[in-house]
Amino acid sequence: MEAFTRLDAPAAPLPLANIDTDQIIPKQFLKTVERAGLAKGLFYEYRFDRDGREKPDFVLNQPAYKGAGVLIAGDNFGCGSSREHAPWALMDFGIRCVISTSFADIFYNNCFQNGLLPVVLKAGEVQQLMDEARGGNHVVSVDLESQTVTSPSGAVFHFTIDPQRKAKMLKGLDAIGETLEAAGDIDTYEMKRALAQPWLEGA
Template structure:
């Protein structure tokens, strides 16, 4: 997993009638027809497919990620309860394949929130009014933000600094680029020592008598 330290990127805001879209579920993030693969590459094609595609299959130029200035955005801003619905890990995979490594919203569905950390995506929860203000700036002429995980700050295009909270353990895992398996492997020597000691002290657990 790639470490997350700082990110300086344009931001794209998912809006509907001028307001941030709430309750964006995982089927909206990546529809079920794109779940036939276990590969993480190529999933950007299905990301927000029903939002970014017209009925005839052509790209919708009004969808934010189809606009030239937001096409390579690394930050996504959305409304409340982002990532709700089914627990599909393809959702963060598709975001990553698009190049999005930070999602800002007032709240996240629990499973999606956990899956973000397991895949190197930083989910930031901020008050609704702050998210709306950031979305407005993202739609302006200067829409570049800087995320500093170590300092836990967002620097807006206007130069303001906004602090965010994150659980310390998850912060360190992102900074070091460690998923659950990586964290376990970090304790490899301790695990090996425990296994050797257990084999000596309780040989019957290994299927052999004490010799």
């Protein structure tokens, strides 16, 4: 998993509440367990018409927001069914951080397992970021170490995060990576157990 330390990237405003995981990545794109290639399905029904042509009024199709790395979303982002493809699709599109007033629990947890940083800010702060993102300069800075979001105008907002999740994000560790940090201790334990209880090894 790629570490997250600081991100300076264009922010795209998506002022819609209750965006569920089927809207983030519709069910027809869930036939793969590969993370690459899911960007084509991200917000598919918002981005494309029935003929597969881009809808020019959708924010992520607008030239100013091509290459956005931050998504500023409405309340309760990521609700609905549990699908890890949702953070995969966002990241494959290039989005590394989603800012909202609240997230659905399962989506929120899945983000941390995949290197996508979900940031919770107050409603007024999110609204200010939305407003500024609509301007000419819409580059936002997200600093995980200092737990701050800096708006294009220089306003600084602080967010809270679980210390263990923060540490793992800074190191780029998912659940498997965290386990592998203790690989030496695991090997030592298994060798000692094999000597003390060889029947467990099939000997």
